Amino acid sequence: MSTDEDPHTITVSVDGQVEEAVVAPRTLLVHWLRDALDKRGPKIGCDTGNCGACTVVWDGLLVKSCMVLAAQVDGGSVRTAASLCGSDGTLNRLQQCFSEHHALQCGYCTSGMLMTAEDLLDSGDELTEAAVRRGLKGNICRCTGYHNIVKAIRAADGQDVDQDAGEHEG
Amino acid sequence: MTAEQLTRPAATFTGRSVRRKEDDRLLKAQGEFGDDTPLARPGYLVFVRSPYASARITRIDTSRAAQVPGYLDALLPAEVEELTDPFMELQPPPGDAEVDRCLASNGVVRFVGEPVVAVVADSREAARDVAAAVVVDYEPLPHVVDARVAIEESAPLVHEQVGTNVAFEATYDWGDVDFALANADHVVEVDELHFHRFSSTPLECTAITAEYDAGTDSFTFTGGFATPQLAVLNLVGALRHPASRLRVVSKDFGGSFGVKINNHIPATAAGLLARRLGRPIRWTETRTEHHYAGGHGNERWFRNVKLAVQDDGTVLGVTYDALDDIGAYSRYEPLGAVIWTQVANACYQFKHVKVRYRSVYTNKGPVHPNRGYSRMQHMWLVERMMDLAARKLGFDPVAFRLQNYVQPEQYPYTTVNGCVYDSGDLPRSLRTALDLIDYTGARALQEQARGTGRRIGIGIGSTLDSGTNNFAQARLLNAHIPFSGNTEGGLVRIGADGSIYATTGGVAFGQGHETTVAQVVADLLGVTYDEVHVQRGSDSSLSAQTGFSGSYASQFAVTGIGAIRNAALKLVREVQLVAAATLGATPEEIELHGGTARVITDPERALPLAAVAGIVHFSPAELPPAVADEVGLVGRAVYRAPFELPDLERKYGNLTLTYATQVHACVLEIDEETGEVSILRYAAVDDCGTPINPMIIQGQVHGATAHGISAALFEHFGYDADGQLSAANFYDYHAATAADLPSFAYGNVVSPSPFTPIGAKGMGEGGGAPLHAICAGIQDAVGEDGIVLESFSPPERVLRLLRGHNLEKARVTR
Numbered sequence: 001m002s003t004d005e006d007p008h009t010i011t012v013s014v015d016g017q018v019e020e021a022v023v024a025p026r027t028l029l030v031h032w033l034r035d036a037l038d039k040r041g042p043k044i045g046c047d048t049g050n051c052g053a054c055t056v057v058w059d060g061l062l063v064k065s066c067m068v069l070a071a072q073v074d075g076g077s078v079r080t081a082a083s084l085c086g087s088d089g090t091l092n093r094l095q096q097c098f099s100e101h102h103a104l105q106c107g108y109c110t111s112g113m114l115m116t117a118e119d120l121l122d123s124g125d126e127l128t129e130a131a132v133r134r135g136l137k138g139n140i141c142r143c144t145g146y147h148n149i150v151k152a153i154r155a156a157d158g159q160d161v162d163q164d165a166g167e168h169e170g
Numbered sequence: 171m172t173a174e175q176l177t178r179p180a181a182t183f184t185g186r187s188v189r190r191k192e193d194d195r196l197l198k199a200q201g202e203f204g205d206d207t208p209l210a211r212p213g214y215l216v217f218v219r220s221p222y223a224s225a226r227i228t229r230i231d232t233s234r235a236a237q238v239p240g241y242l243d244a245l246l247p248a249e250v251e252e253l254t255d256p257f258m259e260l261q262p263p264p265g266d267a268e269v270d271r272c273l274a275s276n277g278v279v280r281f282v283g284e285p286v287v288a289v290v291a292d293s294r295e296a297a298r299d300v301a302a303a304v305v306v307d308y309e310p311l312p313h314v315v316d317a318r319v320a321i322e323e324s325a326p327l328v329h330e331q332v333g334t335n336v337a338f339e340a341t342y343d344w345g346d347v348d349f350a351l352a353n354a355d356h357v358v359e360v361d362e363l364h365f366h367r368f369s370s371t372p373l374e375c376t377a378i379t380a381e382y383d384a385g386t387d388s389f390t391f392t393g394g395f396a397t398p399q400l401a402v403l404n405l406v407g408a409l410r411h412p413a414s415r416l417r418v419v420s421k422d423f424g425g426s427f428g429v430k431i432n433n434h435i436p437a438t439a440a441g442l443l444a445r446r447l448g449r450p451i452r453w454t455e456t457r458t459e460h461h462y463a464g465g466h467g468n469e470r471w472f473r474n475v476k477l478a479v480q481d482d483g484t485v486l487g488v489t490y491d492a493l494d495d496i497g498a499y500s501r502y503e504p505l506g507a508v509i510w511t512q513v514a515n516a517c518y519q520f521k522h523v524k525v526r527y528r529s530v531y532t533n534k535g536p537v538h539p540n541r542g543y544s545r546m547q548h549m550w551l552v553e554r555m556m557d558l559a560a561r562k563l564g565f566d567p568v569a570f571r572l573q574n575y576v577q578p579e580q581y582p583y584t585t586v587n588g589c590v591y592d593s594g595d596l597p598r599s600l601r602t603a604l605d606l607i608d609y610t611g612a613r614a615l616q617e618q619a620r621g622t623g624r625r626i627g628i629g630i631g632s633t634l635d636s637g638t639n640n641f642a643q644a645r646l647l648n649a650h651i652p653f654s655g656n657t658e659g660g661l662v663r664i665g666a667d668g669s670i671y672a673t674t675g676g677v678a679f680g681q682g683h684e685t686t687v688a689q690v691v692a693d694l695l696g697v698t699y700d701e702v703h704v705q706r707g708s709d710s711s712l713s714a715q716t717g718f719s720g721s722y723a724s725q726f727a728v729t730g731i732g733a734i735r736n737a738a739l740k741l742v743r744e745v746q747l748v749a750a751a752t753l754g755a756t757p758e759e760i761e762l763h764g765g766t767a768r769v770i771t772d773p774e775r776a777l778p779l780a781a782v783a784g785i786v787h788f789s790p791a792e793l794p795p796a797v798a799d800e801v802g803l804v805g806r807a808v809y810r811a812p813f814e815l816p817d818l819e820r821k822y823g824n825l826t827l828t829y830a831t832q833v834h835a836c837v838l839e840i841d842e843e844t845g846e847v848s849i850l851r852y853a854a855v856d857d858c859g860t861p862i863n864p865m866i867i868q869g870q871v872h873g874a875t876a877h878g879i880s881a882a883l884f885e886h887f888g889y890d891a892d893g894q895l896s897a898a899n900f901y902d903y904h905a906a907t908a909a910d911l912p913s914f915a916y917g918n919v920v921s922p923s924p925f926t927p928i929g930a931k932g933m934g935e936g937g938g939a940p941l942h943a944i945c946a947g948i949q950d951a952v953g954e955d956g957i958v959l960e961s962f963s964p965p966e967r968v969l970r971l972l973r974g975h976n977l978e979k980a981r982v983t984r
Binding site: 024026027031034035038039040041043044045046047048050051053080081082084085089091095098099100102104105106107108109110111114129132133134136137138139140141142143144145146147148149150 | 187189190192193194196197198199200201202203205206208294295370371372373374375422423424425427454456457458679680681682865866868869872873874875876877899900901905907908909911913914
């Protein structure tokens, strides 16, 4: 008979690589990804699911990996921000837009932001400024004030964002 | 690299918005933050913390904890008292009797969240289990969480042996404010204003790895250390270990904004345990721990405030009593008691300023320097008073500020206390900000909204971002502190294959130092930006650093870049010597261009830098001995900020080298039913002298703007009557999200500093301009119904403001 203490054996595809592991029932997905696999995309910025720095995609669903147990993802597939660039290391369009529009400073929230932004871009929704801001509500950034993140995402959506930059020489 | 960059001639990277060097690794999830580095045989440290604001520790029992699987060790307060020396205190007697260690000392706890026991286990989960099994018995003691109560005779003492809750006290008296108040046409008085407690709460909490190598008897501490050499001094003092065998390293660093400046305190506990267990110790602070003990911004009460104003609108001066609530330990304090005097005049031509300032202990989390440190509080007070005076005396708020600002032709402008404002154009900055919010249109909007249940307000916040400290200001609080001036170091070298390496003494936590360093070095060495390899983070064992190295007080564009520039110029001289000897010219005839050293008048005679490196590193016999002996292709230099010692008696002298300005303006709307504030338009106008990378500057302005708006409307480290923190996580402490903030209109004015190597000024802190602008905007919307005397405006307070809040606290007495 299994108890709450028994470890689970899980098989998970992480960024396209099949990983087998034995995890404690209480191990959070974010801890398993970071500590066992050295995946540096998901970061921990809070204890309460507010900050979104640990955001990953689990079986096509955008999730905060601190709110999921490692045992839950058995048999599934997980994508982290490490999967976004090309196999030769080339930045994808969104990543390029983040760099061009200076949408990152310390970089700690960036992986989570990128995952949420990719999800927004894939949603098919019209990405007005208000829609992007609503979509980013679950990801906290303490450096950029979001202005350039919103701009980068809209640029990745193909919008001409330099027009509304509001820059002005005094 | 783009084709444009490849073909562009040298001397073109500085001043351009080049993409950041840091971005690639961070975007690809390949950065290395404090908790990222995998460790062999790690021990995970967890602190057992006090649940009481003030209590005597009567018993600590770790026997059950030691039975928990994975348990490795437990460090107790008594052991810390035996194994370490207390951290250095800056304040003179009696405050210097304070004892601060990495665990609660003298058998008492002084704030909720204070570390009491440090436990280590072989996994994160086990460490938490071990901590949960530690039993600490407490006998609660009386506590005090309000600085106004803490100064009373009857108040419980936070530090018994100090004998008072006033950690430091000084009176600053410049000009003759009493004469001004007695003779001014008008005096505006306010009984009390309150600047609330919040912090920039970086998204990465602190993570520290302590390693001890028994073979060399040496410690390595890895984590975010914003002032590495001062961290070394603090650690060696506490650990009683020689500095020669203690190293402090920072890699990627998820924000600091000042508050991580005291990381040597938890690092001391990690160091003791690493040595005792012979394995690396990792401490990863949780969000809740960060909010308890990771450092709050200074909370300040301003009492008995008076502003002297003439009939023609000239403001003569200001006076007040300040109670600065520093929490349970002074740490970097009471430096806040002198730091504010860098901007004693704020943006205005005051002739008289008198402040009685007291730094006060309370049973709350300690304050650490936080973006806008100590100057923001004073400038908020001044801006509130200017705003109120204009309203109460019937002056136009724009004209009143324009008239009293330091005027463009007055620079360099000497303040009441001998600080020298280097350059600026405040009137133009304000006009630009008002254009960006369409001030006239906004006034029309305000009229239209009357009677609709929505109130529109327009607010202005004018501030200075003083940068590059004269450390002699520490002597104003304690004449025995042997600090003065300021320096930073830089190192640029050419490796054996011609690769170019740059190392700065500064420590970046998001400001893009790798980028701006590479821009400047590329121009001086005549190479492309991509060819300059800049060391990530910082390492106290590298010779680039000076004692004051680090990132604080808005200074990198001056000190860090100044040092790198001096280092690159030394290296240029060495390259010139080698090329001159090889090409048969004099060093003065050689210029560095396009990756070569060439003869200016005959550019065909050129030596690629790789060839210069090849000769120096592998074939020195080709060189004249005098050149070969002198040249190592290493330029190491210091930038020294030109400062003198202040007059301690008068508290007079120049305390900072540069003054960037931020003038913000906003249009906001109050919902009369809910008290909720929405920002309709927001403009920030920046003037930080000659820009190095405008994109990075704009990013810093955005960030400081978001911090200020969020602090004004959402963020508050409140304590209840029991001394419990009411915002110990991101549910209760609402850091603004994208949905809470508007886009920002950005404008800039460029007033080069006459005092710095390339005319740049330090910037990034922003002076808390949004707090000033939003308070003024709310006041403008509320009109005569209430008075904004608190920096924090949650909806419930805004509702009170609409119903007469604070009306009795402010008056025109003449």
